[in-house]
Amino acid sequence: MAFLSPTLQTRLSTPLKIGNFEVNSRVLQSPLSGVTDLVFRRLVRRYAPDSMMYTEMVNATGLHYVKELPKIMEVDPNERPISIQLFDCRPDFLAEAAVMAVEEGADTVDINMGCPVNKITKNGGGSSLLRQPEVAEAIVREVVKAVDVPVTVKTRIGWSDKEITILDFAKRMEDAGAKMITVHGRTRAQGYNGSAKWEWIRKVKEILSIPVIANGDIFSVEAAVRCLEETGADGVMCSRGTLGYPFLVGEVDYFLKTGKDKETPTPIQRLECARDHLQALWEYKGERGIRQSRKHMTWYAKGFVGAAELRGKLALIETVEQGLETIDRAILRLATGDYANTSWQEEDFR
Ligand SMILES: Cc1cc2nc3c(=O)[nH]c(=O)nc-3n(C[C@H](O)[C@H](O)[C@H](O)COP(=O)(O)O)c2cc1C
Structure with missing residues (x-):
C-alpha cells in the first residue's frame, strides 16, 4: 500500500499549470499510438474525470498533404482536458498542423520528441530531435507563434547512455517557449527495455521553471507516488500500465487527492x-x-x-x-x- 506524505499531498494539491491552462489533476494519460483513440480515452475518462489525455501521435507532413482530419486526431468536445500530439521535423508543417489541432479543440499541443521507432527517426522526427536540438528549438518557436494554446514537449533522456543530453535539451525547450515538458526516463537506445532512470527527471526538475512530468515505469499507485517523491516532478504520466487497464490514471488521481486507495476492479x-x-x-x-x-x-x-x-x-x-x-x-x-x-x-x- 502506498503512503501519501503530507509534504507530497500539499505540493500537489494545487492545479497543474500549463502556461495559462489549468488541469485539476497531477496524473496524465500518455499518448499511445494504436491505443489512445477516442474510444480508449473515454474509458480512461470514466475513472479520471479531471486528468489530461493525449491523442495518438499525428504526422504533420501527412496533414499538410492530405489537409483533412485523420480519425486519430478526432476529439470529443466533452473530453477536455485534451492534448493533441504531433510529430515531424519541419517547423512549418508542425505549425500548420498545430493550428488544425486547436481548431479541433486541443487545449494544448504536444510535440513528440521521444519516439524511438526507425520509421519516424530516420525522417528526423521523434527522438532523433534530441540529436538536432536547434531544429527542436525552431519547432517549438514556430508552433508557439502559430497557436495561442500552450505548446508542450514529450521526450526521452537522450539518444543512448553515452549521449544523455536531456539537461541541455530541456532548458532549450523551455527557452524556446515550451510550457511543460514530459520526460520519459529512458534513452532512445533502450527502447522500452531496462528501467526508467528517474534520477535524470529529478535533475531536469531542478533546473527548469516550467512543469516537469515524469514518465516511465508507472505501473501502480505505489510506483506513481515513489516517482513523484524521487523526482520532485509536477505530475506523472501513465503509459503501458494502462494497457487493458484504463483504471490506472483514475486510481493514481484518487490516491493523490484523498490519500486513500480506490477499490481495484475485480x-x-x-x-x-x-x-x-x-x-x-x-x-x-x-x-x-x-x-x-x-x-x-x-x-x-x-x-x-x-x-x-x-x-x-x-x-x-x-x-x-x-x-x-x-x-x-x-x-x-x-x-x-x-x-x-x-x-x-x-x-x-x-
Ligand atoms: C504501444 C505504444 C505506443 C506509444 N505511442 C506513443 C505516442 O504516440 N507518442 C508518444 O509520445 N509516446 C508513445 N509511446 C511512449 C509512451 O507514451 C511512454 O513514454 C513509454 O511507454 C514509457 O512509459 P512506461 O514505461 O510507463 O510505458 C508509446 C508506447 C507504447 C508502448
Missing part, C-alpha cells in the same frame, strides 16, 4: 470494461475496430484462472458478436465459479 469488472471497449470500437471504427480490438482484449484477460485460454480466443475474434459472446461466457464462468474444464496455468497471471 476480474469481472475488468471484463465488463473490455466488453464496453469492444462494443465502442465496433461502433466507432467498424471492421477495423474489431481487428484493433484483439490486442486490447488480450490485455484485459489477465490475472484469473482461465485467462490464458481466454486470451487465445480473443486474439482471433472476427466479429463483434463473437467477441462479446466469448467475454460473456468468461464472465459467467467467473461469476459462477464454474472452472470444470479449466486448469490453472501460470500464463493466467502474466
Whole structure:
C-alpha cells in the first residue's frame, strides 16, 4: 500500500499549470499510438474525470498533404482536458498542423520528441530531435507563434547512455517557449527495455521553471507516488500500465487527492470494461475496430484462472458478436465459479 506524505499531498494539491491552462489533476494519460483513440480515452475518462489525455501521435507532413482530419486526431468536445500530439521535423508543417489541432479543440499541443521507432527517426522526427536540438528549438518557436494554446514537449533522456543530453535539451525547450515538458526516463537506445532512470527527471526538475512530468515505469499507485517523491516532478504520466487497464490514471488521481486507495476492479469488472471497449470500437471504427480490438482484449484477460485460454480466443475474434459472446461466457464462468474444464496455468497471471 502506498503512503501519501503530507509534504507530497500539499505540493500537489494545487492545479497543474500549463502556461495559462489549468488541469485539476497531477496524473496524465500518455499518448499511445494504436491505443489512445477516442474510444480508449473515454474509458480512461470514466475513472479520471479531471486528468489530461493525449491523442495518438499525428504526422504533420501527412496533414499538410492530405489537409483533412485523420480519425486519430478526432476529439470529443466533452473530453477536455485534451492534448493533441504531433510529430515531424519541419517547423512549418508542425505549425500548420498545430493550428488544425486547436481548431479541433486541443487545449494544448504536444510535440513528440521521444519516439524511438526507425520509421519516424530516420525522417528526423521523434527522438532523433534530441540529436538536432536547434531544429527542436525552431519547432517549438514556430508552433508557439502559430497557436495561442500552450505548446508542450514529450521526450526521452537522450539518444543512448553515452549521449544523455536531456539537461541541455530541456532548458532549450523551455527557452524556446515550451510550457511543460514530459520526460520519459529512458534513452532512445533502450527502447522500452531496462528501467526508467528517474534520477535524470529529478535533475531536469531542478533546473527548469516550467512543469516537469515524469514518465516511465508507472505501473501502480505505489510506483506513481515513489516517482513523484524521487523526482520532485509536477505530475506523472501513465503509459503501458494502462494497457487493458484504463483504471490506472483514475486510481493514481484518487490516491493523490484523498490519500486513500480506490477499490481495484475485480476480474469481472475488468471484463465488463473490455466488453464496453469492444462494443465502442465496433461502433466507432467498424471492421477495423474489431481487428484493433484483439490486442486490447488480450490485455484485459489477465490475472484469473482461465485467462490464458481466454486470451487465445480473443486474439482471433472476427466479429463483434463473437467477441462479446466469448467475454460473456468468461464472465459467467467467473461469476459462477464454474472452472470444470479449466486448469490453472501460470500464463493466467502474466
Ligand atoms: C504501444 C505504444 C505506443 C506509444 N505511442 C506513443 C505516442 O504516440 N507518442 C508518444 O509520445 N509516446 C508513445 N509511446 C511512449 C509512451 O507514451 C511512454 O513514454 C513509454 O511507454 C514509457 O512509459 P512506461 O514505461 O510507463 O510505458 C508509446 C508506447 C507504447 C508502448
